[in-house]
Amino acid sequence: MDDVITRLRAGLPAEAIHTDPDVVVSYAHDMASFCEAGTPAVVVLPSSVEQVQHVMRTATELRVPVVPQGARTGLSGAANASDGCIVLSLVRMDRILEISPVDRIAVVEPGVVNAVLSRAVGEHGLYYPPDPSSWEMCTIGGNIGTASGGLCCVKYGVTAEYVLGLDVVLADGRLLSTGRRTAKGVAGYDLTRLFVGSEGTLGVVVRAVLALRPQPPRQLVLAAEFPSAAAACDAVCAIMERGHTPSLLELMDRTTVRAVNRLGRMGLPETTEALLLAAFDTPDPAADLAAVGELCTAAGATQVVPAEDAAESELLLKARRMSLTALEAVKSATMIDDVCVPRSRLGEMIDRTAAVAAKYDLTIGVCAHAGDGNTHPVVCFDHTDPDESRRARESFDEIMALGLELGGTITGEHGVGVLKKEWLARELGPVGVELQRGIKRTFDPLGILNPGKLF
């Protein structure tokens, strides 16, 4: 291992290399609970493409695994270290290289924080939609690696749809440019998209060309209370079936609402079984909200309250954004699921998740990007209780099986990492897994890039 560090030092400044055990161990894992993580041999924080290339060349020569990391806000353990690995943190490569209002693109390094980019493009009247809950901390490189989503997706789609081109350092240190900075382009296989969501297993993203949109009007939010999750899901289906395009359509169940009130004193209505938030950033959001409010009432909503202004809207969004954190505080531990089903099966998904909670005698709070059919059932349990922990794990798995049964996927936006790798094979099937492994071998024949993730 001394050999690795000596070789790394030949191409990196001293301050870019950490070997202090206390420092090194602090880079061991991301924000996923209950995922295995090893101890890195060394943490490197390069500040240039050439330095990343040096790291990868060294790793290839010495056959040392490399785990690329952003801000480690991921929820699947995809950034977790393996024993003896080089942790390659991209957070110091955080420059916004270009913002072009005419071409509607930004060119960025991977360590740029999502919120920093959002604000920077906002100053040019532009909008970078992807907004994972961790947007104040997470990096664009991490967003690309995990193909992350957020609240905006029901109207604006996920990170993948905003990545036009990439510079990637390959396992052997060579530099690959993919994609384009044009609006369209179909030259060859879409390698850009292949890297998005590949969790650092195919290469290290060192530069990205991102598509931007014009800044929409500020969104106005409506909150609707329902006597059951099923009724709220009926409203979701009606809203989408009628051709509305909300900029946000989120659901919080009673457990989530109570947890949020407890954490943030948000004053949400605790007696409600399900709270639906809908928003529009259209030219006339009040009119759209009125139409949606009627659909909510028709579906059985007991209260429909449009926000008076942007500040009230922001407060409702804040409540929604703190859902996962709030549910984490319910018991000593949580497992956060991320099952996405066809929108038409959302009600069934939520009802049957409640049945799973009852069967295992557990608290499972559900918040959902309802417009996308993407639910986050959060299993709350006492990790010091072995029986409860076992039940938590079993219920977590049962929820994924339920998602697949309903025609959905085991992960809508959090990724596979180590948390769900056994389940990935179930979703993809043997032919899919074989081809995915073939792609992995094409890009990383020695298997040094983030080993043990995905497969």
Added chain:
Amino acid sequence: MDDVITRLRAGLPAEAIHTDPDVVVSYAHDMASFCEAGTPAVVVLPSSVEQVQHVMRTATELRVPVVPQGARTGLSGAANASDGCIVLSLVRMDRILEISPVDRIAVVEPGVVNAVLSRAVGEHGLYYPPDPSSWEMCTIGGNIGTASGGLCCVKYGVTAEYVLGLDVVLADGRLLSTGRRTAKGVAGYDLTRLFVGSEGTLGVVVRAVLALRPQPPRQLVLAAEFPSAAAACDAVCAIMERGHTPSLLELMDRTTVRAVNRLGRMGLPETTEALLLAAFDTPDPAADLAAVGELCTAAGATQVVPAEDAAESELLLKARRMSLTALEAVKSATMIDDVCVPRSRLGEMIDRTAAVAAKYDLTIGVCAHAGDGNTHPVVCFDHTDPDESRRARESFDEIMALGLELGGTITGEHGVGVLKKEWLARELGPVGVELQRGIKRTFDPLGILNPGKLF
């Protein structure tokens, strides 16, 4: 070869197999000019997934190349036969299997014609945006294979953005399911996107889950006349920079305008150097067109004429849609280019294309999806004149080199096929080509799927 046909007959009905030389040769090529095409040994028209699997199993066993085809409206020779191949035409697999307004998806077989799908989903208040010029003839399978674009892309993007999941018959006859029918999903590498635009070189698409949108209001079109292409491009940049979202932003140069008038008696203004068409399908298109009209005037437009109604708008669109056909009638032959540059370089691209035309003493008409920076320079020449033919080929290549120099791509939406395969390597570079070939080997180790295309 008798052996191939005997084996094919074992799993296909008699009427699905054509060996008559006159019939077979009629499947030799798509609509690209000047692209090599061989003579197929046999044409098969399967009507089920099982039959496609039988064809691919046979091809693998006997090592016979297979060329998948849709309606053969492609413009790059990607569907051209190779000598002794099996042409695998998917046009009989033309069922729309499902349309779901709640999930906003359609599930289709590959032979469904684009316009048939568009009308079918329209009856449910839904919208399938991709609209290549050949939309009345081309198939969804062909659209997926070539990642085709159209007029809608400036607002709605390309085919790739509407493909959620695929069933694909692999080279060895196995069936692979990729992707999802949910709004989001990040389980493993994005194989779906890899197949889009792969020109039948990785597998045969037999089923697709497509994303739909709510039907927008009917678009209203404005026509603006400019004294130069550069001024029209300035208007395009101003429109996009100001944050407008037109549903269409198209440019026709004087050569194109005249050709269209000659073919269709459209009454377009012949004295204008460049005609810009802009459209909006927003709630208040007249207001948006007024704003855009002002930007056109500020950029030097001599006339700005908003369409009075939907019928007038439709007429302008019809004129634009017939541009390529009209330019094809200018001389005995044409070569249609498809260079896409960053929007901010569009004016330079068009001006320098005019310089190429002057240098080679050729007529080169340019129509463009201006909002995307995607130009279609059409080189018109007399193919019986060897010197003019040589100059045509050289100018065609020079235009692609120009596109790359301006930070663009050799193909925005028509694909590589055989027409541009030498140029693909120039755009991708050696590392990119090596990885793309590696992917090809992973999916098609025997190299029987559409050999000689792309690389």
